[in-house]
Amino acid sequence: MVTMMTLELYQFDEISLHQQLQGLVAKAPRFFENTPVVVGLERLAQPNSLIDMARLCTLCAGFGINLIAVRGGSSAQRKSAIDAGLACLAAQPQAVARKIPKQDHSDTPQGASVTPIHQSSLVLEPHNKNNSEPGAPEQEVKEQEQTENPDNLLKPPRIISSPVRSGQQIYHEGDLILTGPVSAGAEILAEGYIHAYGPFRGRALAGVKGNKDACIFCTHNEAELVSINGHYKLAANINKSLWKKPVRIYLEDDALIIQPL
Amino acid sequence: MAKTIVITSGKGGVGKTTTSAALASGLARQGHRTVVIDFDIGLRNLDLVMGCERRVVYDFINVINGEAALHQALIKDKHTDNLYVLPASQTRDKDALTAEGVEKVLEELAEDFDYIICDSPAGIERGALMALYHADEAIITTNPEVSSVRDSDRILGILQSKSRRAELNMEPVKEHLLLTRYDPGRVEKGEMLSVEDVKDILAIPLLSVIPEDRDVLNASNKGLPVIHLPESRAGMAYEDAVQRFLGEEIPMRFTSAPRKGILQKLFGG
Ligand SMILES: Nc1ncnc2c1ncn2[C@@H]1O[C@H](COP(=O)(O)OP(=O)(O)OP(=O)(O)O)[C@@H](O)[C@H]1O
Ligand SMILES: [Mg+2]
Numbered sequence: 273m274v275t276m277m278t279l280e281l282y283q284f285d286e287i288s289l290h291q292q293l294q295g296l297v298a299k300a301p302r303f304f305e306n307t308p309v310v311v312g313l314e315r316l317a318q319p320n321s322l323i324d325m326a327r328l329c330t331l332c333a334g335f336g337i338n339l340i341a342v343r344g345g346s347s348a349q350r351k352s353a354i355d356a357g358l359a360c361l362a363a364q365p366q367a368v369a370r371k372i373p374k375q376d377h378s379d380t381p382q383g384a385s386v387t388p389i390h391q392s393s394l395v396l397e398p399h400n401k402n403n404s405e406p407g408a409p410e411q412e413v414k415e416q417e418q419t420e421n422p423d424n425l426l427k428p429p430r431i432i433s434s435p436v437r438s439g440q441q442i443y444h445e446g447d448l449i450l451t452g453p454v455s456a457g458a459e460i461l462a463e464g465y466i467h468a469y470g471p472f473r474g475r476a477l478a479g480v481k482g483n484k485d486a487c488i489f490c491t492h493n494e495a496e497l498v499s500i501n502g503h504y505k506l507a508a509n510i511n512k513s514l515w516k517k518p519v520r521i522y523l524e525d526d527a528l529i530i531q532p533l
Numbered sequence: 534m535a536k537t538i539v540i541t542s543g544k545g546g547v548g549k550t551t552t553s554a555a556l557a558s559g560l561a562r563q564g565h566r567t568v569v570i571d572f573d574i575g576l577r578n579l580d581l582v583m584g585c586e587r588r589v590v591y592d593f594i595n596v597i598n599g600e601a602a603l604h605q606a607l608i609k610d611k612h613t614d615n616l617y618v619l620p621a622s623q624t625r626d627k628d629a630l631t632a633e634g635v636e637k638v639l640e641e642l643a644e645d646f647d648y649i650i651c652d653s654p655a656g657i658e659r660g661a662l663m664a665l666y667h668a669d670e671a672i673i674t675t676n677p678e679v680s681s682v683r684d685s686d687r688i689l690g691i692l693q694s695k696s697r698r699a700e701l702n703m704e705p706v707k708e709h710l711l712l713t714r715y716d717p718g719r720v721e722k723g724e725m726l727s728v729e730d731v732k733d734i735l736a737i738p739l740l741s742v743i744p745e746d747r748d749v750l751n752a753s754n755k756g757l758p759v760i761h762l763p764e765s766r767a768g769m770a771y772e773d774a775v776q777r778f779l780g781e782e783i784p785m786r787f788t789s790a791p792r793k794g795i796l797q798k799l800f801g802g
Pocket of ligand 2: 549550551573653
């Protein structure tokens with residue numbers, strides 16, 4: 273079970289956010305300790321406002337808040353998130369905020385609120401055509417869907433034989449085969465499968481455009497995070513007996529299974 | 534053909550300048566015409582370690598700005614033939630390092646020297662990027678601790694994506710791992726990463742292991758590169774690095790703690 277916090281952002285005003293976090297951390301100093309935090313962008317008052325995610329990361333880091341991903345957001349916001357080393361999760365319109373700060377944000381949202389979520393996996397890029405709320409982020413996902421059909425348009429596999437280092441990101445619209453090591457702090461994203469033959473210490477995200485049949489094969493699993501079609505686990509939540517072992521990772525009924533090879 | 538070698542690390546204070554001075558001196562001692570350049574604009578450290586700080590008249594930035602000719606700024610080393618130092622400026626800021634300026638100076642040096650050693654500043658910003666951009670080979674200076682290893686990993690990624698060789702799709706920059714300030718006793722106690730741990734994470738060939746050694750500080754206080762102290766362990770390990778760099782195969786040393794004598798064992802010394 274992954275315990276994560278969501279920081280629901282209503283607007284990115286550095287000063288007010290700083291004050292709000294200060295208040296929160298003063299009340300509960302250990303609130304964020306060792307907890308990965310996701311920034312929810314679905315409730316932004318101005319959905320297309322430009323947000324410098326690197327600044328947001330720095331600001332949060334100042335309070336010991338470890339951001340790992342954004343949820344929802346415009347493509348520019350998501351691009352900025354990727355540049356800042358964050359992962360991108362899909363919008364979750366149904367995630368209802370249990371707000372911790374006592375201000376009421378229901379009418380005129382300001383600043384941010386924090387929500388703890390407890391679930392075994394979260395959805396990164398769902399292709400939920402049915403129950404999605406209309407809004408800018410979802411609109412964008414749909415536009416993409418119309419232009420690229422995930423099943424038919426996968427590109428041929430790409431082979432990476434040099435090491436992938438901390439801070440590097442590799443994205444491929446098909447299967448990715450990695451023969452060298454992948455360092456902690458590196459991110460591998462494939463619309464298809466991921467096969468890793470060297471030590472894997474980074475983040476592996478397969479089936480990122482809605483392919484729930486995608487798998488990850490990894491001969492030496494020390495991954496920080498593994499994800500298939502948005503369902504993910506962090507290293508801390510992966511069984512210790514699978515550490516440094518060859519594993520196969522796949523989805524079964526929306527549950528992420530990690531199996532020894 | 535001149536070879537350009539960057540001494541880099543990401544993290545600060547790991548021993549880049551010490552290494553630049555030692556390797557440049559070692560290569561020159563073997564008869565190779567060598568120049569060592571301080572890219573740490575604003576700090577100026579290399580000239581102190583090389584013991585030539587009193588003879589600095591013009592610097593790297595003066596040459597880039599056309600305020601001095603290259604031969605006016607180069608300082609001949611007083612310990613070793615074939616060795617010259619191009620000092621950094623203490624008064625300018627890093628923006629004075631322009632890509633075109635650096636390139637012009639390196640091209641001119643390449644006509645006269647076999648090895649151009651670039652002592653990089655810490656970090657991954659302009660100065661560090663300028664120092665590594667033209668490299669043919671890189672000496673990744675790393676201390677046996679997690680943060681240093683992580684920064685070295687980051688620098689390796691930058692070398693393979695932002696160097697000139699990467700941009701021009703040439704053969705990649707050749708990488709060497711230099712593990713410095715290694716203390717086998719502390720490794721055994723689990724306080725530091727081992728040689729194997731670091732090799733495993735960075736996955737690049739190991740050039741040498743330089744032990745933690747007080748002689749390093751003593752030597753640099755005297756302005757004498759530590760490789761000139763034949764009795765010092767760090768000096769010997771740097772000499773090994775030079776030999777290996779030039780293609781000799783010699784066994785690694787200074788990787789395990791000295792054996793305790795039987796009496797020490799008995800009395801728990
Ligand atoms: N092998 C060693 N044993 C003991 N001390 C060492 C060793 N190597 C370096 N030092 C000491 O560590 C300090 C930093 O060394 P140095 O200046 O070479 O690092 P640097 O990487 O160039 O630093 P900066 O990032 O600031 O440029 C100096 O005081 C030096 O004497
Ligand atoms: Mg230095």
